[in-house]
Amino acid sequence: MAHLPNFIQKLIDEFDKLPGIGPKTASRLVFDLLHRKEDIKSLADNLNIAFQQIHLCPKCFNLSDDGLCKICSNPNRNKKIIAVVAHNQDVEALEKTGNFQGTYHLLNGLLSPLEGITPDKLKINELEKHIQEDSAEEIILVFDQSMEGEATTIYLSKHLKKYPLKISRLARGIPMGANIEYTDEVTLSSALENRKEI
Numbered sequence: 001m002a003h004l005p006n007f008i009q010k011l012i013d014e015f016d017k018l019p020g021i022g023p024k025t026a027s028r029l030v031f032d033l034l035h036r037k038e039d040i041k042s043l044a045d046n047l048n049i050a051f052q053q054i055h056l057c058p059k060c061f062n063l064s065d066d067g068l069c070k071i072c073s074n075p076n077r078n079k080k081i082i083a084v085v086a087h088n089q090d091v092e093a094l095e096k097t098g099n100f101q102g103t104y105h106l107l108n109g110l111l112s113p114l115e116g117i118t119p120d121k122l123k124i125n126e127l128e129k130h131i132q133e134d135s136a137e138e139i140i141l142v143f144d145q146s147m148e149g150e151a152t153t154i155y156l157s158k159h160l161k162k163y164p165l166k167i168s169r170l171a172r173g174i175p176m177g178a179n180i181e182y183t184d185e186v187t188l189s190s191a192l193e194n195r196k197e198i
């Protein structure tokens with residue numbers, strides 16, 4: 001789009017990098033925003049605040065504004081039970097069920113050898129440290145029903161065998177191919193409650 005000012009093309013390129021947004025949607029969002037000057041200001045200010053304030057919890061790698069996240073620092077959460085998840089949106093999905101009182105550990109992805117995502121690329125050493133520090137008694141593997149989710153479940157269930165803990169996974173009921181973040185609360189809640197030891 002050579003007829004446009006350079007900053008507009010740059011903005012479109014930035015939006016295009018976001019998941020689920022192609023170049024067409026990116027252009028539409030940018031053109032729409034450009035006609036709403038007040039909203040751009042608010043968006044820019046909030047992005048700037050997020051950029052300056054966002055930290056990752058040093059224990060579970062959830063988002064935090066400083067130090068331990070709200071879940072790790074909550075005395076009412078059971079530190080002996082850790083749900084291991086791939087992404088932030090999985091934490092959101094489990095929190096929405098209102099049926100999980102344990103804590104989390106975010107791996108920052110799932111194993112995918114084809115895409116070069118090997119165990120060293122995930123927060124697995126950090127998970128082991130987390131297990132030891134909190135003397136965890138149960139690890140629940142909460143991953144998407146996908147090849148990557150399955151590969152990660154198998155790897156972790158073997159890798160964590162050396163620790164004296166129960167390793168469980170969600171009960172069947174979540175269809176193959178389903179993402180945790182799009183699974184409805186009732187299904188997720190019941191899959192969690194009926195989790196199976198591996």
Ligand SMILES: [Zn+2]
Binds near residue numbers: 058060061062068071
């Ligand atoms: Zn945390």
